[in-house]
Amino acid sequence: MNSTHYDACPECDLLLRYARPKIGEKAHCPRCGFLLSRPHNQSIKRTFALSIAGLIMFFPANLLPMVGLKVLGNVNSGILMSGVIALFNEGMVAVAVVVFLASILFPLVHIGLSLLISGHLYFNRPNRYLISWMRWRHHLDEWVMLEVYLLSIIVACVKLMSLAPLSFGLGLYAFVALIIITTMLTAGVDNALFWQRIDQLNKGNNH
Template identity: 45%
Template sequence: MSTLAPDTRIACHECDLLLSRPEISGDQVVYCPRCGSRLISSHPNSVERSLALAIAGLILLLPANLFPVLSLEVLGRHQQQTIFSSAMALYEDSLPLVSLCILLFAILVPCTKFLLQAYLSLALHLRRRWPGLPLAMRALHHLDEWSMLEVYLISVLVSVVKLVDMAEVHPGLGLYSLGALILITALSSSQMDEDLFWHQIDDLSSPAEDAPSEGARHE
């Protein structure tokens, strides 16, 4: 059975410049000589790191959404706010679009992003050709640009500054979990070697992956 030769070229995703794929090892970054955009960001054990960070992100999503971000006490009245309850409060205040943005970009998008990253990393780590890997990789690339947890955190900090003179404000466990989740999100994006992921997905999808098992059946 004939197999396809590995592609030794790479195209810039910004200016479409076609280049010969460089030989890289360790922590190295390759930039396009024409437009300066990043082509390859190589990290050792990128698949395993991405899997660990995705699992950590999924774990942190629970306390970040279940526990209160802030606790307010005004004239003896105590109130706690989570990310979900703050979105519902905005909906009740006739701000459905803002409420929807919080639900999407602070809860749904980060959760989907970590689920896709865990799915991809686990499949590549186990060398399993699970369904929908190319589609999951494309979706992960686009969702990475729409996770806006840091914007929500900044809005919380602005609210604290404005409310501190009118009420007693106490940070909750959800706020610390949200800060840790933002750090994990940034690390998962920076440590993921997309070029390596795409090449391993192509390897799993190529007929060459089936060659050993087919040869074993002929023996």
């Protein structure tokens, strides 16, 4: 038995014969129903393009004002970072750190790692750090919470609507675009293919 011909379901550990579904098809575990793989067309190229787009979009989404509140002629507008600073100034340091990590730092690192990994694979450059980048990215996945943040912007706006008129800035549109890009980015990564290519690259380098 060669281990490369077999695969195990990560959620129920059923030993499976390795089969790669065609593009556009999905493979589910027959016992527990786990989505084993769902290859996308040109996963590496796609990830490379999307992570460049994400990195570009990250800056307007973080620097331009998102939502503003008008009270007595004053406009208070907020960006991601100013919310963190407001919490920090109120002494809620732990909460401020959590918000900073989940809405600013982790998304940036996640896009950055995707760019590094897919860039190396796209240009066929071996790099010994590829493996640790892949592992970091894998562990960060769940802590990128941009879409949760968007929902909380919506709820906050509804709460504030009765208080004062709101104004929406370009930053909000950039933020929505960033969420669409990162969602497509995470959905499009084909881990099996990525690992296989990294294996090939690093082996080729050693000879």
